[in-house]
Amino acid sequence: MSHIYSAAKEVWVWLGVEDDFTLPAIKTLRLMNSMPPDAPEWYWTANQHLNLPQDKVEDEAQEQIAKRNNWITKSISGFEALLALLDRAWFQRVWIMQEITMAMRVTLMCGSYSLSWDDLFRAVQRPYHPCNDPACNRGRLLSYKFSPAIKFNLGNRGSEAQILTEVRLRTRTDIEERRYLYDQTQSLFDGSNKAHFSIIWDNKISLSLLLACSWHFKAQDPRDKVFALLGMSRQEDRNKIVIDYELPVEQLYTSIAAMFLAGSGSDVLQDWKNGDSEGLELLEGLSFIQRSSIDQPSWPTRTSNLPSWVPDFNQPLISSRIFRPRFQAASSNLAGRSSFEVQGNVLKVQGFILDRVGAVAEESHQNPGTNSLFFNLESWLRITHSLEPVYAATGQNRAEVLWRTLMLDETEPVGQERAKESFREWVEMFSLELYHSQRSRKLYDDLKATDDSNSLIELGPFVNEDEGKRLGVRSVNYSPRHDGSFYYLWVSVDLTRRLFTTRNGYMGLGPGIVEPGDVVVLIAGARTPYILRPLVGQDSPTRYSFIGEAYVHGVMNGEALDGREDVFEALEL
Template sequence: MQLAARHARLSILFPCSLALPHLGKRFDPALGWHSYRSIPSQVFRSQRGEKTHTGFNPFCRDFSTLRYNPLDSSQSTGPFIRLLELHPGGASSQVEASLKEVSLSSELEYEAVSYCWGDPKDVSTILCNGQQLHVPRRLKVALRNMRYLDRTRMLWADAICINQSDNAEKESQVQLMRTIFSNAQRTLIFLGDAEEKQTHKMSKFALRTIQFGLSIFKRRVDLLASPQVRVWDGNDGRCRTVAPFSYEFYLELIGMLRMPWFQRAWVVQEVAVSAKATIFWGSSQYDWEDVIQSLKFMSQFNFPLAFIVTLENISTIEEERTFYRKGQNRLNGVLLRHQRCMATDPRDKIYSFCGLVDTSSGHHNPVRISYEDDVGTIYREVALKILGEDQSLDLLSRPPSLAGSRMNNLPSWVPDWSISSASTLTYAWGHGPLSLAGAELPSAQETPRFSASRGAKYSPKLSGADALLVEGHQFDKIVEIGPIFEGVQIPHTVRSLPEIAREWKRCLSTLYRARNLFVRWQQVADVRSHGLYITGETMREAFLQTLSAAEINDSERVRLELELWDKGTSFPFGLMYSAFVLVRNFLTNRPFLLFEIQGRYALHRRVVRTQGGLLGLASHATEVGDEVVICKGSSVPLIMRRCGEGEGEGEVRLIGDAYVHGIMRGEAFDDDKCQNILIK
């Protein structure tokens, strides 16, 4: 009775937490599984003669394993799912549970679990329906710590509730993911248990540095306006509040935001559609909204963020929640915004985001889910779907990545979504589009910055199996290229003094390379000449416009950053000046280290000059002799390379998009010159 009364009081004090297992004991949430992939299993016949599958993993076949019965596929009562009824138990006793088949259309009360698998070979067993079921070890740890002492708990966890050995079931259940997570009372996000949290301990030097910096900075922060973060401590069973710039919460963020959960593809949808979400980190629990509000508050200040990783991962997940609730998503935009994410099965780089696009209006047709088809077939099919629905070639405008496609049979016009374009270059909270065409913007904000083809529409046409037929004309040819900008790597490891030293050494090394690259780019652009560009600007102004893709006039922050680079290359002791600029701006989070230049348009690109004397910013793969082509339906010029002899009907390969200063508003487009072009 005393335990139940205490439980009730704590539930009132801390309603944001739905998990109060093992009161008075240490709570160790663990990572779980997030990959919908096939793993071979033994197949048996049930007593009814139906084909059934053993659960999860082939590594341990000596156990009597759980056999999945097919889900009810009748349409009269709606789709069916399985829920996991977690049995009560102590901290060290066997994990036991039961699987229940329920109709998703009925009124259900359950919590959905969002987690990251880890090593696929690191498996363990639980008792499910009285039989052994192989599950990821970290999932077992999570379930052990989630269960109540005196009552059952209803959960949905993908690795158990979906028969991972049955592709047909996976395909049907994946289409229900949005409904499963949106109908749940809460999504429980497991980042790591207490043991894993201990691995993120830092040296005394790093801790004292952070503590000293926070003590000075807090004097400049209006503490009355600071949001409060509620935290449930499973060690003492109490709820308390902490401030965003408190030493305790800042250390929590350093470890929390480094966890691989934030980089997984499936978690974006799981959080975006959820009514509420709770973060489990070690023995602490945080409300998602509290963490988001605190990070937004912290990002307003010029704070030395040397000891915190980029906020890009968590900010893009939160932004997706906003876009989803407003119904503003297009498939191409969603896929572009989350190209950074990772998935074990490359097909999930598509499937994990399909639920974020509203298909009820009829304008967007659902993506066909198939784990039997090869990846290339899926990617090609989705590319054609996007081209047809958008009536645009902006699918071809993508942020370049140095990681080349490993799919040799993929046509050049089909994006390889398996490439994860993650970056640890910045600390920005949110950002603008990464592609020149800006396809990442939600549909309600669709105001193209550029219109190289004057808004001409495009209807997709195929020639043969793989060639995309477009209409356009060659405008110019590349005659000189600069080196590739790979960014300035900012320090982000702070656990020990040697690690900090190595990170700073790498940072200064990449700065030195970037400074030399900037000088070479200036030479390609001939910025020291006294001539004028075709737009009437000085060559220096045209050069800066090119580096920022014409955003220099719209953003004071961009102009400041470009001027810092320009000054760092204008004096005999430019290298020393550049190092000084880096340290000064790094310690104050000045514009130099923000996202605007190196993380937006210049990263993995090179400055180019055309035969006609125009300056451009093009993909790293661009070579001398490549052609600048303007196509109907494309907001930006495209770089193409001829595959064979001949003009007009000749076949080409797409190299990438480009910003070419002076022709981005349709100045060079001529409808009469357009011819058929086959992109292989």
Template sequence: MAQTYVHEPLPSSRSIRLISLAPSVTSNAPIQCDIIIVELHDRRTKVPYEALSYVWGSPTGTIPIRCKGMELLVTPNCHDALLHLRFRFSRRILWIDAICIDQGDDDRAIRERNSQVQMMGDVYENASRVLIWLGLAHQSTPRVFRMLRMIGFVTYWPEGHDFAQRPAKIIRTALSRRLQGTLKDFVHIKRLFVDIVIANGKESKGYTEGLQHLLGNRWFFRVWTMQEAVFARKCVILCGNSQLDWTLFNSALGIVDISFGDLGVLWLATTRNVAGAQIRKYKNAATSKVSDTSPTSRDKMPSKSKFEFERMDVFWIRTLGHLQCSVPQDKVYGLYSIFRATGLELPDVDYKKTVQEVYGDIAKSFIRMHGRSLNVLLISIRPQGHDDFPSWTPNWEMSHLPGKDVFDNTGNVFFEGSTYRASGYSLATTPSLTPATELQVRGFIVGGVRKIIVSSTAGKQPELVGVRDFSLNFIVACRAWLVQLGSIWEAEIYQGQGVPINALINTLAFFEFSGTEDLDSEQLDQIEARFHCWADVFIYPDCDVVTTQDIEAVAQLDPSLVDYPKMIEAALDVANIRSSGDIVSDAVKRILRGANLFHSELCFQLANWAFLFLETGHIGRAYFNCREGDKVALLAGSNVPFILREVEHHRYQLVAPAYIYGIMNGELWPADEIGVEDITLV
């Protein structure tokens, strides 16, 4: 029985192992390699190497290779990569994580892994080239790679490039011949992929399917591959025997994005290039270079650069949940070097910590780095109820990206990048790393939630409950809200600050109209007119402008056989309005069309949100998971109010961010902070 290879201890914290892959003239000969230990950043022992970026495919190795004459098990995908990367007549120096890092589970191996993970950015940035291995080729891979290479070559040049020059002329001719078209200028090239490759013919279908197969590769979904591509100085994609330059690949995707069906997959494919470009663009904004992965000081950056880094943080906050890994802590540790490169100060990697502790650490780091802002709490929402995580800790085991539906399924995306100042210019308490399960904040309790009106199918998939039922139940909720308004609707002033009509419109569609003071009078008149149309139809049968007979005539339904929501739904149907002919006047048709536009284009985007009535008389919106009896609080350092649920005295669960009309710009935050109390989020 062959002796098992055992990793020797590394001599220093900056040491890494490299493999020297032995050559073979026979493609299926057993893999043999040696191990070299070098010091990163030590010019005296500098050894050029290439770093492999790939997906393990399975958690443990099953195929033996010979390492220093001993047996070492690697995964099938790693073995396939080694076979394709091996030279015929010379050795190849590579860095491959599964081989170069001790994957054992003893204390020494874990300490080594903790240390090596913190150096991942350096390892990939110091490589002469990063090799992205996507696995064995699909039947369509060679032609898809050829197409992307040609498109990438041409789109990589600026629009004014002289295409008569070589080698552009060669590529232009080949591309024209292959697609049976004439490329006169850059614009034609841009349209080529859409008009010919995607839209027409059997060959085009093959390209589309091949591209979908390529972008569906697991490599694009894995968290570790993010930093591996982001820090690469030079990158090449390998799939079987086909290869494609990373820069050309991303240039080609710039055209694909306007025609490719699955934008989510495309988004994941382009994320690495976006992040890499941002880091390279702003790495000189700090006093130390990003290539040195120690934290940079954002305090010394120009304000514009600082803002761009904060936008990147928001980008990563949402991205984390959409990426995949085998160990949940790797949602953070897999991006550790990226976070450090953008100036985020993090505790050292420690795989002995629970996933809750690791996620809590990074949430607190975001708070400290963002000028003591609590905006990271926006994605802590748990729509389906609280889990094993503290309520304030984002659970990155679930996705936080907006879905493809017209209505919001996040409960927070409309607050992202908002200019609200609900807590004035207050700053959050600098969070302590301990206790790990708690977050200490300061806050002002506005009041309790007296009543909630929410659709009975809010938060459910329309495909499962029925698209029509989903829509009807939201109509029920909207009508119930209008009826419940009562005195608010009839009052001359809302909470001592403005007319009720503004409160109602903003509550229905705050994401669109929270800044109505910036709209001109014509736009405001149109908004208000459509709202009145919508409100008049939705209080059927107590309409004021249109009559019940008008609505029933357009709906073509017997009021004795259907309930109010179904009558309203039918009256708003564009086909019914169009086919009503002379049954109703043109004025009635305009009202119904206005009501339809206001409901479908604005109100329906918040179909998963509840209507709130506070004990203070304020009205607002929050995601469907809030309850009557919850508290609305202004938290120091937060731009928006939050719904809290008290579990003990001064100890609360975080439920959801909220929009409450009349308190979004610091109106209730006490200037002297009298009434602001210490609150513990658990």
């Protein structure tokens, strides 16, 4: 089919029957494209409001309505319609990537309405005004809820249309979009910047990077998560794989896992507006393996018989990855040890056993009402109470370590004080429950008595207010004030993960299935620690089952290694 799409002068795509969103979406998209790059405030403001907490949307939208004669309200409606159009099931099928990326021209049909792919491309790729409000998304125009756009956060759900535009740019060199981008970059960059910027890519995307980009695309046959991408990938990658639908899924996935873990090398996706780029790093593929102890019908089960270290390419991520380019737990100055070897179903790496898991909290979850949310907080307080008041690895108070661990110590762009305040707001929401629960109150009072970081609130002032009214308000869905940075990071990263402490006093955030006795390991060349489980009854004491990535407070910048390499040993997964 790839040859057919490549040879066709034009491909017409049927999105389905039209609905109430179709016409407003198309009108919004065309109006966006008619606006000059230096005057994008009308649509940026609307998109910004879509990503704010609902109470802030309503308050600020009212002010804007008074100033701009209902224009903001119309803009928000238009963006909602456009996002609804791009959220159609068609955009999420892995096989449609060939239709879009390999055709010379593409026209989208939705009922009686038509839309050229070029119009869609210009909308999702155009420059826009930067966001100055920390509560709004700092990413591309079209993104999913509170996650940054998928291009610079590989594997997370984002705008599938965004990914399609990116892959198409690299698949065909003779399309109109290339000329459009070239014209745009001439005006965006002066001569000094152009030397560091490349827009014309001569090679197709590597299969490793394609697999990461298309992680949330869907396929009825799990093998198609690989086979559907071959026509768009580099020739050297295609030569390594034979399309065979008789091949068991676990055998196919295992055969390409080594390629995926090796990363994309020099192959990157690049933001043509500023030259920033992102590829798939060595061993980064391990962060795509996620497991939860909570059974949700909407979460696909892991393919059976896969080795523990092999990613399931047909299993969407259930939370954002912990992996961040800013982490360097074991990635600095280890070039000589940053390698791995695959022998059959065994992955061999160089690892440093940092510690063993001592205690675990309950797996974070979110259900309607405050009871389940309070359950999370109570579990966190209990495990934090088991630590010494002063955290040895950083010298910080244990209450501060709690919120920093849950936030992956991610305090930008709001700043440390605002990040801490957002955690205090979370605690405030449960002030009544904490006050009236004998067990939780004792834990909280002990933690507060030794909290010199002011991370915890005083319960008295909040409980002495009208308790009945406050309890009634809190039983409704939580709506954080201001940016709510703690809450939104918790929703995107912490859900389905479990807080843990180690035998030597570290605190971390790990997979939902982490257990006491599991091993916390730094793998040479990897940015994050990982949780491994010793295999009982194995001949080799260094053989483990891979559980998943982790955040461990106080070791994410290489502090545990301190430049040493002699601590690494051969481990088998």
